[in-house]
Amino acid sequence: MDRLLPLIVAVPLLGAAVLVGAGRRMPRLAAETVACACAAASTALACAALARATTVVSWAGGWRPRHGVSGGIVLVGDRIGLGLAALASVLVLAVLAYSWRYFEEPPRGHSGAFPALVLLFQAGMCGFALTGDLFDAFVFFELMGVCGYALTGYHVEESRPVQGALAFGFVNSLGSYATLMGIALLYARTGELGMAAIGRQLDAAPERDALVAAAFVLVMTGLLVKAAAVPFHFWLPDAHAVAPTPVCLVLSGVMVETGVYGVARVHTTVFGGPGGIPAAGTRRVLVVLGVVSAVTGAVMCWQQRHIKRLLAFSTVGHTGLFLVGVGLLTDEGLSGTCLYVLGHAGAKAALFACTGILLARLGSVDEHELHGRGRDIRGIGLLFALGGLALAGLPPFGTGLGKAVVEEGSAWLPALFGLVSALTGGAALRVAARVFLGTGERGREEEPETAGGEEEPETAGGEEEPETGRRIRLAPPPMVSVAVALLAGALAVGTVPALAEATYAASSAFLDHAGYAATVLGGRAGGGQPGHAAAAHGGAWWTWTGAALGLLSAALAVVLAAAAVVGLVPSRGWSAPLRRLHSGHIGDYVAWTTAGIGLLSLLTLW
Amino acid sequence: MSVLPYLVAGWIFLVGVYGLATSRHLVHAVGCLAVAQSSTYVLLLAVGYRRGATAPVFSDIPPGTTVVDPVVQALALTDVVVGATVTALLLALVVQTRKRHGTVDPDELSGLKG
Incomplete structure (x- = not known):
């Protein structure tokens, strides 16, 4: 297995190379079959490695460490890293299946471009999840980023995608350069690039000083930009709202969570020892940023009418919850977050898949414009509503289980998790009720003027082009089955005890x-063999309180959605200052990122 | 080894960020991002510098001669490749922005907000 570990990254890379090289002469069917085969092979390898009980360590070229001193580059397949790689591969497979007949026929000779980019993206994510070397992590991080920008701006002939891709590119690249500066500082101090080796060198001379703190802040900056923590999150709604819908599945479902994984991985391996950053400091950073992101994301999510943008803000909110869960730095917090991430990936990707069907059929993703126009596709509406309930944490979805497990960590957590779940789930349910049932008012057509005579900052979703080239009448079976399979996956996460253990x-x-x-x-x-640790603790499984809290937040979401549909919710004026901050201006976003670096330093050194 | 190169690296990064935040032209903004990135080259090379050392090529110097750290040079080279990719992609997006929006001023891009 040690020898097979690099193949998880190499197979998609090879597939992408074949598609780029031979894509010009390949018919579309062949190109997509090659891509699916590569993604499936990588998924199978990751799952096979997961089935083994021990961590798989693979040194490139056989340069193993001698007497604990390493000169080589290492891939480490522990179960969480492999799990993330498997999740990314499964979602990539879902994207390829979903876009099988979704996209407009590409121009002659370009049939390999989209699958090749998706495979490169997969290689970047799997590599980032598996690497044990900090500099390699940066390279994979950039590979993932660059493919992300290209995929976001894939429809270059439209105006919004290029703008979203630019914001994505500028903010993420700046963040990753900050990370590289942090890596250079760590190398200057320790002379090592492997995460384990850096950690060991830092522990050998445990003198906490400004250099280690600066390296921590800089490395975390790039990872938190990817994880879309407030105030680094501004790029995310812009990019996810305009990216092609199949790409949104993987951007929201796993790429953002990869940033959270990076934060957790770098913290535990590099800064977790006596020579790193005290646990209290890390906990403060992650919990404060997590709470702020969760609340901001949930409030902004509730205010949106552009459905993809609404789902993007709900990702900001949920990623905030993941940061809080990881930031508790406990076994329960982390295992709950893992379950939550798995469940969220299924639910959010299914919601995006349903939105894609709406866009393909009705040519719009605007909640007001689509009012009642989804009446004849109630089945899709049911899937959408189930996805909304899953977001709200309804048992027995995986999101509900993860939420319940994390909430046990502290007395104030249920309030935060309940609020964010109810608001984001409620927003999705509101969309479902308006679009698929046609309940409530049609919604205003004209933009109301605020008191200052200033135009309300908001993004409507009316002028989106159907990505199928022309409108479709019936949703093609692959698209619907992908949505169903993803929701079933979210359900399985909450119902299979072995997974939680x-x-x-x-x-x-x-x-x-x-x-x-x-x-x-x-x-x-x-x-970590499953069994003894979990048996001693009873593992992480449903409790009566957890299930009750999940039911409560789901009920709250339904109440909120119903209240919004019948017009009992106060108007949106109160949130205008917060919405105005999301200005769509790249300079503002960069300024916020810089402010975020300052905030991160304050929280670390406090 | 003086602290000057580290200060220079920090200064270059901040100059790049300042330019990016106040930019009125997207091509200028891409340039500023490249400036911010070049601070990482300075930092990496400063980390590996050793006074009186020569280039780490042992074909024509006796083994045991003091050389500068070759690892950071490899890192800087990788960094240059990453930077070229990012710059090329962003410039391509700027070209498309000019075609679709008719402007390259970030102040006039108002498709996404709120």
Whole structure:
């Protein structure tokens, strides 16, 4: 298996190379079959590696460490990293299946372009999830980023996608350069680039100083930009609202979560020991940023009428919750977050898949414009509503289980998680009720003027082009079955006890700073066997309180949606200052990112 | 080793960020991003510098001679490749922005807000 680990990254890369090289002469069917085969092979490899109990460590070229000193580059397949790689591969497979007949026929000779970009994107995500080397993490991070920009702006002949892709590109690249500066500082201090080796060197001389703190802030900046933590999040709604819908599945479902994974991985392996950043500091950073992101995302999500933008803001809110869950730095917090991420990926991707069907059929993603026009596709409406309920944390969806497990960490958490779940789920249910049932008012057509005579800042979704080239009458079976399969996946996460147990064991192993170094550098078998750890703790499973809180937030979401549909919710004026901050201006976003670096430093050094 | 190169690297990064935040032209903004990135080249090379050392090529110098750190040079080279990719892609998007929006001033791009 050690030898097969690099193939998880290499197979999609090779597939992309074949598609770029031979794509000009390939018919579309062949190109998409090659892409699906590569993505499936990578998924199978990741799942096969997951089935083994121990961590898989693979040194490139056989340059193994001698006496704990490493000169090589390492891939580390622990269960959480492999799990993330498997999730990314599964979603990429879903994207390829979904876009099988979704996209307009590409121009002659370009049939390989889209599948090749998606495969490169997959390679970047899998590589980032599996690498044990900080500089490689930066390279994979950039590979993922560049493919993300290109995929976001894939419809270059339209005006909004290029603007969204530009915002995405500027903010993310700036963040990743900050990360690289942090990596250079760590190399200057320790002379190492491997995460485990850097951690060990820092621990050897545990003197906390400004350099380590600066490196922490800089490295975290890039990862938090990817994780869309407020105030680094501005690029996300712009990019996700305009990216082609199949791409949104993977952007919202797994790419943003990859940033959270990076934060957790770098914290535990590099800064988790006595020579790093004290746990209290990291906890403060992640919990404060997480709470602010969760509330901002949920409030902004509720205010949107552009359905894809609404779902994008709900991703900001949920990623905030993930940051809080990881920031607790406990086994329960992390394992709950893993389950939450898995459930969220299924639910959010299914919601995007349904939105894509709306766009393809009705040529709009605007909640007001689509009012009642989805009446004849009630089946899609049912899927959309189920996705909304899953977002709201309804048991037994995986989102509900993850939420319940994390909430046990502290007394104030249920309030935050309940509020964010209810607002984001409620917004999705409101859309479902208006579009598919046609309930309530049609919604205003004219833009109301605010008191200052200033135009309300908002993005309507009316002038989107159907990505199928022409409008479709019936949703093609692949698109519907992808949405159903994704929702079924979200349901399975909350109903398979073995998964929760394995996640719990994997989380204890993940948070073990010294254990990771011993596994990677010393060759000790590690990786958390499910069984003893979980049995001692009872694992992470449904409790009565957790299920009740999940039902409560789902009920609250239904009430909110119903109130909004019948017009009982106050007008949107109160949130105008917050909405005005999302100005769509690249300079503003860069300024916010810089302010965020300052905030991060304050929280770290406080 | 003096602290000057590190200050220079920090200064270049801040200059790039300032230019990016106040830019009135997207091509200028892409240039500013490249400036911000070049601070990482300065930082990496400063980290590997050793006084009185020579280039790390051992074909014509005796083993044991002091050389500068070759690892950071490899990192800087990779960094240059990444930077070229990002710059090329962003410039291509700017060209498309000019075609679709008819402007390259970020102040006039108002399709996405709120």
